[in-house]
Amino acid sequence: MSEHPSFDRKKGFVALPVEILDIDLSPGAFRTLVELCRMANTEGYCWPSLDQLSQRSGRSKSAISGYLKELRRADLIETEEQQTASGYNYRLKYRVTFWQDWRASLKGKTTPKSERSVQPTERLKDSKNHIHKNHSAMDLESNLDHLLGQWARCFKGAPYPSAKSIPTSQMLASTDEHLARRKPDPISADIAARLIKLWAELRLHSGDAHVSEQVKWLHKSGFSESETAEIIVHIRKHWPQHWRQFPTIQQFEKLVKASGITAYAQKKNLLKSYLKRWGLAQKHLRNDTPSCSLNTAFIPAKSGMSTQKYPWI
Numbered sequence: 001m002s003e004h005p006s007f008d009r010k011k012g013f014v015a016l017p018v019e020i021l022d023i024d025l026s027p028g029a030f031r032t033l034v035e036l037c038r039m040a041n042t043e044g045y046c047w048p049s050l051d052q053l054s055q056r057s058g059r060s061k062s063a064i065s066g067y068l069k070e071l072r073r074a075d076l077i078e079t080e081e082q083q084t085a086s087g088y089n090y091r092l093k094y095r096v097t098f099w100q101d102w103r104a105s106l107k108g109k110t111t112p113k114s115e116r117s118v119q120p121t122e123r124l125k126d127s128k129n130h131i132h133k134n135h136s137a138m139d140l141e142s143n144l145d146h147l148l149g150q151w152a153r154c155f156k157g158a159p160y161p162s163a164k165s166i167p168t169s170q171m172l173a174s175t176d177e178h179l180a181r182r183k184p185d186p187i188s189a190d191i192a193a194r195l196i197k198l199w200a201e202l203r204l205h206s207g208d209a210h211v212s213e214q215v216k217w218l219h220k221s222g223f224s225e226s227e228t229a230e231i232i233v234h235i236r237k238h239w240p241q242h243w244r245q246f247p248t249i250q251q252f253e254k255l256v257k258a259s260g261i262t263a264y265a266q267k268k269n270l271l272k273s274y275l276k277r278w279g280l281a282q283k284h285l286r287n288d289t290p291s292c293s294l295n296t297a298f299i300p301a302k303s304g305m306s307t308q309k310y311p312w313i
Contacts, residue, residue, distance in 0.1 A: 014038050017102055023074055029067040031057050033076060036096055039190055044099030047091060047226045093226075144267050147174050151274040161280035175275055178268060191215060191228050198232050202239055204246045214252050221256075222265025234259035 014037050025033070035056050039046040050061045057064065071077045080093045150171055158164040167175075192215050199206035218228050235255050247255060 012038075015106065017098065020076075023076070025074065026067070026070060028057070028059055028063060029070040029074075031059075032064060032067040033071055033096070036071075036077060036094055037099060040094075040096050040099050041225060042100065042103055044096040046094050046096075047229055048094070049091065143174070144178060144264070144271070147171065147178070148267060148270060148274070151175075151271070155274070155277065161277050161284055163278065163281045167278060172275075175271055178271055179275070181268075191218070191225060191232075194229070194232055198236055199246065201236065204244070206246060210246060213249050217249060217253065218256075222263035223256075223261075224264050227261055227263060230261050231256055231259050234261070 014034055016034070016037065020030075020033075032053060035053055036046055036048070039048055050064050053059075053064045054061050059067070068077070068079070072079065076097060078095045078097060080095075081091075151167065154163050154165050154167050156164060192211055195211050195214055196206055199211075218231075223231070238258070
């Protein structure tokens, strides 16, 4: 008599609404949806590559593209192109549309209905020329680097704490929005699996304790799951072929720094310091004797800034 299969609950599970079974999906599209839910954070976002989805489901990349199109038509997922600083598209950001509300409901909580819930009878238009756009809120994290660059230009060449130019009202509003944003979700157990796979591909023996130490350091440093995925890609690409020793935690930290990827939490702290310096610059102007150059450089009327929200102007 054969034994029943046993499963390790520590590896997690994926719970889906029963109504999903009422939606006419192909088996491949359903499997792809399960994989996206498995990798999604609490808000429903994940950043897998076509290659990763292909390996997980055992389907070709072209087949995966077809399944993703099917899921978009069913309004079960949304996709958004992510760009590098130079403007090139390099990956897709996925959002499982029902995931945030569904997870909240499992915990007996409710979330604000910013998106419509899944309706099996509703479908997007099936047209070759129909473009499925993501109408969710602006991705704040993807614009953070640009915002930091704007702040840096405001203070470049100016003695502390003064500023070379005043920030626009849009910059100040975006800064407030970023600072009010909650901390990104912690990296999931899937990252540990990807690290184990990385070291295996590089022919390095990695024990669970070593990988666990790396994951803890990434979490402590404030890296999000998407940033960690980029770090793994960089290490794989730039790993010295002659290096056959498993990296110590100190060497791993150097590898992360060499990737040039900065944690969102660290960028947020830098943004906070820029806003603090701007407040000091305004106090400095208020206390100093007015001069022609200062009056012409910091006139709120020309910048279109609201003086109600920022009383020091």
